[in-house]
Amino acid sequence: PLVSMKEMLEKANANSYAVGQFNINNLEYIQAILQAAEDEKSPVILGVSEGAGKYMGGFGVVVAMVKATMEAQGTTVPVAIHLDHGSSFEACAKAIHAGFTSVMIDASHDPFEENIATTSKVVELAHIHGVSVEAELGTVGGQEDDVSGSIIYADTQECKELVERTGIDCLAPALGSVHGPYKGEPNLGFKEMEEINTVAGVPLVLHGGTGIPTKDIQKAISYGTSKINVNTENQIQQTKVVREVLAANPDMIDPRKYLGPSRDAIRETVISKMREFGSSNKA
Ligand code: G3H
Ligand code: ZN
Numbered sequence: 182p183l184v185s186m187k188e189m190l191e192k193a194n195a196n197s198y199a200v201g202q203f204n205i206n207n208l209e210y211i212q213a214i215l216q217a218a219e220d221e222k223s224p225v226i227l228g229v230s231e232g233a234g235k236y237m238g239g240f241g242v243v244v245a246m247v248k249a250t251m252e253a254q255g256t257t258v259p260v261a262i263h264l265d266h267g268s269s270f271e272a273c274a275k276a277i278h279a280g281f282t283s284v285m286i287d288a289s290h291d292p293f294e295e296n297i298a299t300t301s302k303v304v305e306l307a308h309i310h311g312v313s314v315e316a317e318l319g320t321v322g323g324q325e326d327d328v329s330g331s332i333i334y335a336d337t338q339e340c341k342e343l344v345e346r347t348g349i350d351c352l353a354p355a356l357g358s359v360h361g362p363y364k365g366e367p368n369l370g371f372k373e374m375e376e377i378n379t380v381a382g383v384p385l386v387l388h389g390g391t392g393i394p395t396k397d398i399q400k401a402i403s404y405g406t407s408k409i410n411v412n413t414e415n416q417i418q419q420t421k422v423v424r425e426v427l428a429a430n431p432d433m434i435d436p437r438k439y440l441g442p443s444r445d446a447i448r449e450t451v452i453s454k455m456r457e458f459g460s461s462n463k464a
Contacts, residue, residue, distance in 0.1 A: 183248070185313035186261045186283045186408065187350045189224045190384040193407040198459030199398075201390070202226040203451055204265060204412035205243075206233050209419075209440050211250050213447035218258045221452055221461040225258065226283070228265040228410060231272055240264075240279035248280075258464035261313070265410070273303045277312050289317040289355065293339055300347040308348070315408075318343060319355030321388045332357055334370055341380040351384045351408060352377075358389035361413050367393050371400055378405030386410065391417075395457055402459065411454055418450045419443040 186200075193200050203214045205227050218225035227247060234240050247262055263283035264276040273284040286303040288296040300316045307314045319335030335354030344352055354377050356370035367389075378385060384407035387393075391413040393401075398409065422443040427433060455461050 194384040202410040204228040209444040217451035223460040244280040285315040313350040317353040323360035353386035
């Protein structure tokens with residue numbers, strides 16, 4: 182069923198595993214990720230950036246594709262449709278009204294009081310509709326659509342205050358993670374994560390899940406991380422297969438012949454992440 186992230190993440194938090202957010206770009210992503218979740222008996226979060234939503238024809242199209250695919254594939258595991266890095270109250274409101282079950286309001290680039298004000302407005306609307314809300318503090322490195330920036334760590338006191346004053350359901354404290362591949366080994370602020378976990382009172386979210394070694398994934402989960410976002414890894418694996426198939430078959434023009442095998446690559450990548458995050462057999 183389509184559900185919010187709230188119960189999913191509280192269960193994960195209480196049982197020391199993390200639910201993956203896997204970003205979608207088209208129908209093949211939806212099919213592959215939902216099939217992986219069903220195969221693994223895992224809860225799953227479909228992440229939709231504003232750019233990806235636009236690409237697919239709007240939030241309404243996204244919700245319709247996800248619902249129809251769940252029905253066609255006989256999906257029984259819990260699924261959330263989540264707006265990733267929502268840039269404004271308006272974007273979150275559009276997603277909520279289109280039928281998203283979860284939104285992220287990313288006002289982390291605004292001054293703290295503005296972040297609180299915008300996030301509070303989103304929570305008020307979202308909770309009326311039974312929709313969960315994620316907010317961010319600090320700055321994730323690298324690029325996500327047109328969002329870019331250098332790394333600034335989330336402040337522990339601000340994390341506590343943001344949760345208390347807004348009523349968000351989960352918190353993404355930026356602690357050195359990066360969107361896209363890491364240059365060398367990631368260097369995550371685990372001391373800070375541990376501190377934030379003791380004061381936040383809500384499950385934590387780790388952005389930039391591509392390229393984080395298993396030992397760091399496990400450490401993050403032990404410090405209250407209950408949701409891990411993965412986008413780039415699926416794109417790398419999918420595109421690798423498209424390139425290989427087209428290189429081996431220069432005359433190929435049927436999109437099903439190269440998108441089909443690349444869809445399998447997404448499913449396999451998602452399955453391995455679910456096992457790594459410990460969410461398999463937790464649906
Ligand atoms: O919000 C999406 C993510 O944080 C994805 O990060 O592309 O590095 O896996 P990634
Ligand atoms: Zn992110």
